[in-house]
Amino acid sequence: MSTPYPFTALVGQTDLRLALLLNAVSPAVGGVLVRGEKGTAKSTAVRALSTLLPQVDVVPGCRFSCAPTAPDPACPDGPHEPGPATARPARMVELPVGASEDRLVGALDIERALAEGVKAFEPGLLADAHRGILYVDEVNLLHDHLIDLLLDAAAMGASYVEREGVSVRHAARFLLVGTMNPEEGELRPQLLDRFGLTVEVAASREPLQRVEVVRRRLAYEDDPAGFAGRWSADEEEVRARVVAARELLPQVRLGDTSLLQIAATCAGFEVDGMRADIVMARTATALAAWAGRTEVRKEDVRQAALLALPHRRRRNPFDAPGLDEEKLDRILDGFPDDEPEPEPEPEPEPEGPGEGPQDDGPDGGGPDGGGGVPPQGSAPDAPEAEPEAPAEPEQRPETQPSAQESEAAAGPAEQAPVRAAEPFRTKMLSVPGLGEGASGRRSRARTAHGRTTGAQRPRGQLTKLHLAATVHAAAPHQKARGRTGRGLVVRKDDLRQATREGREGNLVLFLVDASGSMAARQRMSAVKGAVLSLLLDAYQRRDKVGLITFRGSSAELALPPTSSVDAAATRLENLPTGGRTPLAAGLLKAHEVLRIERLRDPSRRPLLVVVTDGRATSAGSVGGDPRELSARSARLLAAGGVASVVVDCESGPVRLGLAGALAADLGGPAVTLDGLRADSLAGLVKNVRTPSPTLRRAA
Structure with missing residues (x-):
C-alpha cells in the first residue's frame, strides 16, 4: 500500500x-x-x-464492522457473542x-x-x-x-x-x-x-x-515514506486533537443566544426547510470543541454559516453558490455580544518541520498537485487582484436593414454581445423512439428504474426479478423435477429479468446563428433568452449540452459537449454577432461533433436544436450555392438519424419561410420563438417525425 x-x-x-x-x-x-x-x-x-x-474496535469476523460494546441487533452476521475486540484503522x-x-x-x-x-x-x-x-x-x-x-x-x-x-x-x-x-x-x-x-x-x-x-509535491514523489516521516509529529498532534475534541463534544453548550443567531441567519438567507439550522448548530458545536471550548460563541456561528449555507440559499439555477458576508455580519451584529473576549485559539494545523510556509495548495500538496491560500500565521490575506477587464469594443452605429433584409456583401460589422432576455419555461423536446442512455428526464428509454414493461432472460447477474414470468417459466417443469412439497422448484434457466422503461438524458447540441441578419432587428436578445430557457430545461432534465455558433465564413464549437449547463450559459451570454450566414458550415460542424460524440458515448442519443432565421448567404471555404449546400448538409444529418428541431427566428410582416424549409430537410419540426413557450406550444413532441431507420436501429 x-x-x-x-x-x-x-x-x-x-x-x-x-x-x-x-x-x-x-x-x-x-x-x-x-x-x-x-x-x-x-x-x-x-x-x-x-x-x-x-482506530475503531470491531467484532472479530463481522463483515459489517459492528462495535463490540454496541453491536447492531439487525446485523446480518449477528447475533454477536461477547468477546475480545479487534482494533483496526x-x-x-x-x-x-x-x-x-x-x-x-x-x-x-x-x-x-x-x-x-x-x-x-x-x-x-x-x-x-x-x-x-x-x-x-x-x-x-x-x-x-x-x-x-x-x-x-x-x-x-x-x-x-x-x-x-x-x-x-x-x-x-x-x-x-x-x-x-x-x-x-x-x-x-x-x-x-x-x-x-x-x-x-x-x-x-x-x-x-x-x-x-x-517543492513538497516533488519531495513526496522522490521519497514518500521519508516525506511522511518528516510530518509524523504534526500528524500525531492533529490526531490527538481530533480525539480530544471528540471527547469534549458532549460537554459543549449551545446557548439560547447562539440558537437565535442560527435561526436568524437561516431565516435571513431564506433557506428552505430546517436542515440548515440543524447542520449549523452541529457545526458550531464542533467548532467550539475543536477550539477546546465548552461554549459556542458568535464567531463559531459565523464560521458555521459560511460552511453550511452557501449551497442552501435560494438562487437561480445558473448562479454559483456563495454567501454575502456583509449581510451575514449585519444579521449577527443585531445580537448583543455579551460573551467574554475570545482567547487566542491554536492554529487549525501545526507548523510544518521547516519546509517553507505552512500552506497548502491544491493537489500540489499531494498526488493531485495544486495551489492554496496564503500561509498560516502570515499577514492577513490581501485581496487578490482581479484581472483587468478587456476594453469594450468600439460601438458603431447600428446598421439598419433594408425592407427585404438582405445582408450586404460583407455583412454588418461585428457587434458587442447583448444581454439575454428573461428566460421562460419551454415545452419539452424529446428524441423519438426508445433509447438506452444514461438516466435522465427527457426521452423514453429502457432503464434500471421505472415502470415494468416486460421480462427477459438475465444478461449476467440477476438484479430485478420478474416474479410472474419466473413462475410461468418454471411451472411446466415441476413434475419432471420431482416436486413433492408446496414449494416451487426453480432453476437458473427459469429466472427472468424485469425490463423497465423510464427516461434518459440526451445530448442537446445547440446550433446558434450569430450572423448579421440575426442582429439586424435586434433579435439576438430574444434568441439568447430562448436558448437560455432551453439550457435551463436541459439542466433540469440532466442532459449534456454543447454549443456551436456560426457567422462570417465559418462555424465554431463554442462549448464541446459537457454536463456543465452553467458553462454553456456563460458562453451564450458573451456571444458576439455580425457577418454573413454560413449555415452549411454550422450544419457540417454539428455533423462532425455528433459523429465524434457517438463514438465516445454511443448510448446517449442526440437532439440538435438549430436556432436561425434560415438564411444562408455564405458557402464558407467550400464554395458553391449557399442554399443548396445548406440543404445537402441538413439532409446529411437527417440520414444519420439525428433528431432535430428548428427554432425559427424570422420576424416581420414578410416571411420567407426559410427556417421551415430547413426543418423539412432535417426531418424535424420548426417552431417560432413565441411558440417555444410551454403555455403556447402544443403538440410539438407529437410533430417530431418518425426517426430514420438508422435512428430506429440505434434505439
Whole structure:
C-alpha cells in the first residue's frame, strides 16, 4: 500500500481542511461537498484525512464492522457473542462513478433465496464504509438513483436491500465526502442540501505558494515514506486533537443566544426547510470543541454559516453558490455580544518541520498537485487582484436593414454581445423512439428504474426479478423435477429479468446563428433568452449540452459537449454577432461533433436544436450555392438519424419561410420563438417525425 500524503503537509486550503476536520470531530455534521477546479488538492486532502481518524474496535469476523460494546441487533452476521475486540484503522472507501446499485448497497442471491430459502447477502461499499469515510470523486457525474441511495443511507445511518420480498438491513454510518468540478455539471438542489457542509477551492495565484506546492509535491514523489516521516509529529498532534475534541463534544453548550443567531441567519438567507439550522448548530458545536471550548460563541456561528449555507440559499439555477458576508455580519451584529473576549485559539494545523510556509495548495500538496491560500500565521490575506477587464469594443452605429433584409456583401460589422432576455419555461423536446442512455428526464428509454414493461432472460447477474414470468417459466417443469412439497422448484434457466422503461438524458447540441441578419432587428436578445430557457430545461432534465455558433465564413464549437449547463450559459451570454450566414458550415460542424460524440458515448442519443432565421448567404471555404449546400448538409444529418428541431427566428410582416424549409430537410419540426413557450406550444413532441431507420436501429 502506498504511503498517503500527510494531511498537515497540505498547503493552504484552510476551509477545506477545517470542514474535513469538523466532520472527523462530529460525523453528525453530515459530510462535506468540495467544489473546485481540477488540480486543487480535493482528492489528496480527503485521502490524507483517513490517516488522522482514530482506530475503531470491531467484532472479530463481522463483515459489517459492528462495535463490540454496541453491536447492531439487525446485523446480518449477528447475533454477536461477547468477546475480545479487534482494533483496526478507520477505512476510506471510494465509490467509483460507474458503480452499480448492487456494488453500492450489496447483492442478494435471488436464485438461492427462491430455491433454498437462504438469505445469501454479499455486502456492498456502504457496509465497508461503516464507521469510516465514504469518498465519492466527481459526485456530480454519479447516476441519480445511486446518489439517492447513498444520501438516504447517510441520513438514516442504515442501508436497506429489498429484492422480491427478501430484505436485509445493516448499519451504515460514515463520513460522506464528495468532490466535484462545477465545469462538468451541477448537483440537483435537493441533493446539495443533503451534504452538511460545502467548500469552494481554487488554486493560489501567489507565486511563492505555488512554488511551495511544487517543492513538497516533488519531495513526496522522490521519497514518500521519508516525506511522511518528516510530518509524523504534526500528524500525531492533529490526531490527538481530533480525539480530544471528540471527547469534549458532549460537554459543549449551545446557548439560547447562539440558537437565535442560527435561526436568524437561516431565516435571513431564506433557506428552505430546517436542515440548515440543524447542520449549523452541529457545526458550531464542533467548532467550539475543536477550539477546546465548552461554549459556542458568535464567531463559531459565523464560521458555521459560511460552511453550511452557501449551497442552501435560494438562487437561480445558473448562479454559483456563495454567501454575502456583509449581510451575514449585519444579521449577527443585531445580537448583543455579551460573551467574554475570545482567547487566542491554536492554529487549525501545526507548523510544518521547516519546509517553507505552512500552506497548502491544491493537489500540489499531494498526488493531485495544486495551489492554496496564503500561509498560516502570515499577514492577513490581501485581496487578490482581479484581472483587468478587456476594453469594450468600439460601438458603431447600428446598421439598419433594408425592407427585404438582405445582408450586404460583407455583412454588418461585428457587434458587442447583448444581454439575454428573461428566460421562460419551454415545452419539452424529446428524441423519438426508445433509447438506452444514461438516466435522465427527457426521452423514453429502457432503464434500471421505472415502470415494468416486460421480462427477459438475465444478461449476467440477476438484479430485478420478474416474479410472474419466473413462475410461468418454471411451472411446466415441476413434475419432471420431482416436486413433492408446496414449494416451487426453480432453476437458473427459469429466472427472468424485469425490463423497465423510464427516461434518459440526451445530448442537446445547440446550433446558434450569430450572423448579421440575426442582429439586424435586434433579435439576438430574444434568441439568447430562448436558448437560455432551453439550457435551463436541459439542466433540469440532466442532459449534456454543447454549443456551436456560426457567422462570417465559418462555424465554431463554442462549448464541446459537457454536463456543465452553467458553462454553456456563460458562453451564450458573451456571444458576439455580425457577418454573413454560413449555415452549411454550422450544419457540417454539428455533423462532425455528433459523429465524434457517438463514438465516445454511443448510448446517449442526440437532439440538435438549430436556432436561425434560415438564411444562408455564405458557402464558407467550400464554395458553391449557399442554399443548396445548406440543404445537402441538413439532409446529411437527417440520414444519420439525428433528431432535430428548428427554432425559427424570422420576424416581420414578410416571411420567407426559410427556417421551415430547413426543418423539412432535417426531418424535424420548426417552431417560432413565441411558440417555444410551454403555455403556447402544443403538440410539438407529437410533430417530431418518425426517426430514420438508422435512428430506429440505434434505439
